[in-house]
Amino acid sequence: MKIMPNRMDRGFFKYQKEFENKALAVLRSGWYVLGKEVSSFEEEFASYVGTKYCVGLASGLDALWIAFRLLHIGAGDEVIVQGNTYIASVMGITMNSATPVFVEPDEHYGMDPLEIEKNITSKTKAVLVTHLYGMASRMDEIVAICKKHKLRLVEDCAQSHGAKFNNTMTGSFGDIGCFSFYPSKNLGAFGEGGAITTNDEGIAKACKVFRNYGSQKRYYNEVVGTNSRLDELQAGLLRVRLSHLQDLTEERVKLAQRYDEGINNPIIKKPVLANGATGVWHQYVISCEARERLIDYLNDKEIGTIIHYPVPPHLQECYQYLGHQKGDYPITEKIANIVLSIPMYNGMTDEEQDYVINAINDFR
Numbered sequence: 045m046k047i048m049p050n051r052m053d054r055g056f057f058k059y060q061k062e063f064e065n066k067a068l069a070v071l072r073s074g075w076y077v078l079g080k081e082v083s084s085f086e087e088e089f090a091s092y093v094g095t096k097y098c099v100g101l102a103s104g105l106d107a108l109w110i111a112f113r114l115l116h117i118g119a120g121d122e123v124i125v126q127g128n129t130y131i132a133s134v135m136g137i138t139m140n141s142a143t144p145v146f147v148e149p150d151e152h153y154g155m156d157p158l159e160i161e162k163n164i165t166s167k168t169k170a171v172l173v174t175h176l177y178g179m180a181s182r183m184d185e186i187v188a189i190c191k192k193h194k195l196r197l198v199e200d201c202a203q204s205h206g207a208k209f210n211n212t213m214t215g216s217f218g219d220i221g222c223f224s225f226y227p228s229k230n231l232g233a234f235g236e237g238g239a240i241t242t243n244d245e246g247i248a249k250a251c252k253v254f255r256n257y258g259s260q261k262r263y264y265n266e267v268v269g270t271n272s273r274l275d276e277l278q279a280g281l282l283r284v285r286l287s288h289l290q291d292l293t294e295e296r297v298k299l300a301q302r303y304d305e306g307i308n309n310p311i312i313k314k315p316v317l318a319n320g321a322t323g324v325w326h327q328y329v330i331s332c333e334a335r336e337r338l339i340d341y342l343n344d345k346e347i348g349t350i351i352h353y354p355v356p357p358h359l360q361e362c363y364q365y366l367g368h369q370k371g372d373y374p375i376t377e378k379i380a381n382i383v384l385s386i387p388m389y390n391g392m393t394d395e396e397q398d399y400v401i402n403a404i405n406d407f408r
C-alpha cells in the first residue's frame with residue numbers, strides 16, 4: 045500500500061461541492077481583493093481564536109515580519125525564539141534587522157519557559173513562541189515571564205490552528221498571533237494566505253493600513269507599507285474550511301490517539317503534550333536514534349515520511365552571519381537528527397493507518 049506523508053486532495057474532496065460553489069460565487073462576484081469574503085473571514089476567525097481582531101495577509105511569513113514591524117522591533121533589538129522552529133519564524137525577526145536569540149526547546153518540542161529567563165538581556169524586546177507540530181507551548185509560564193520582564197509576546201501559530209493551553213486558544217495569548225493558511229496547514233487555503241490575530245485595536249488598524257501600501261484612503265499613503273492582501277477567493281474557501289475545522293481537528297486528534305495506542309516499538313519515541321496543552325496534530329512526530337535506517341525501511345514499504353526539520357535555523361547557510369556553530373544548541377541539533385513526521389492527514393483511513401502502525405512496530 046502506497047501512503048503519502050500528506051494528502052491534500054482528501055481534504056478537498058470531503059467538501060468538494062461547498063468549495064466549488066464558493067469558488068464560483070467569488071469568480072462571478074466581480075470583486076477579487078479585500079472585499080466581503082475577507083472581512084467575513086476576519087470576523088469569523090477572530091471569533092474562533094477568541095481575539096477581538098483578525099487581519100488577513102498574504103502568507104504566514106508576512107504575518108510574522110509584519111507583526112514585529114508593528115511592534116516596532118528592529119535593529120539592535122533581540123527576540124528570544126526556540127532553536128527548533130521553522131525558518132520563517134526566524135526570518136520574520138531578521139527581516140526587521142532584529143537579532144534572533146535561540147534557546148533550547150523543552151521535551152515537548154515547545155518553548156521552554158526556563159530558557160527564556162536565562163537569555164534575557166537589556167536588548168531583549170520580545171519572545172516568539174512556535175506551537176510546533178500543532179502542540180501548544182506552556183503559555184501560563186511564558187505569559188507570566190513576558191509580563192514580569194515587560195516583553196512583547198508573539199505566537200507563531202502556523203501549525204496550531206485550534207490548539208489550546210488551559211482551554212485558551214493559541215493565537216490569543218500574546219500581543220499578536222501569526223497564522224499561515226498554506227495549503228498543507230490545518231486550516232489550509234488553495235494557494236497562499238496568512239493572518240494576524242490580536243486584541244489591540246491599534247495594531248489591527250495599523251496592520252490593515254500596512255498590508256495595503258500604507259494606505260487607508262486610495263492613493264494617499266501614510267506609511268511605507270507593503271502589498272500583503274489575502275484575496276477574496278482564498279478567504280471564501282477558508283471560510284468553508286473554517287466552518288468544518290472543529291470536525292477536521294477532532295479527526296486528527298483521533299488519528300493521533302490511534303498512533304499513540306498502536307505504536308509500541310521500544311526504539312520509537314512518541315510525542316507527548318505538555319500538561320494543560322492540547323494538540324491539533326499538524327504533524328505526528330516520532331523520534332528514533334536509527335532514523336535514517338527507519339526512513340529507508342518505511343520507503344521500502346512505500347510509506348512516505350518527512351523530517352521537520354533536518355537543519356535548525358542557527359546552522360542554516362543564510363544565518364552564518366549570526367556566528368553560530370555546530371554544538372551551540374545540542375538539544376535542538378539532536379532533535380533535528382532524530383525526528384520523523386509520519387503520515388497524518390484528514391481523510392486517512394484506518395486501513396492506511398494500521399499499515400503504518402504495523403510497519404513501525406515491525407522495525408528492528
Ligand SMILES: *Cc1c(COP(=O)(O)O)cnc(C)c1O
Nearest residue numbers: 103104105130132133202224226
Ligand atoms: C508554514 C509555517 C510558516 C510560514 O507560513 P507561509 O504561509 O508558508 O509563509 C511559519 N512558521 C511555521 C512554524 C510554519 O509551519
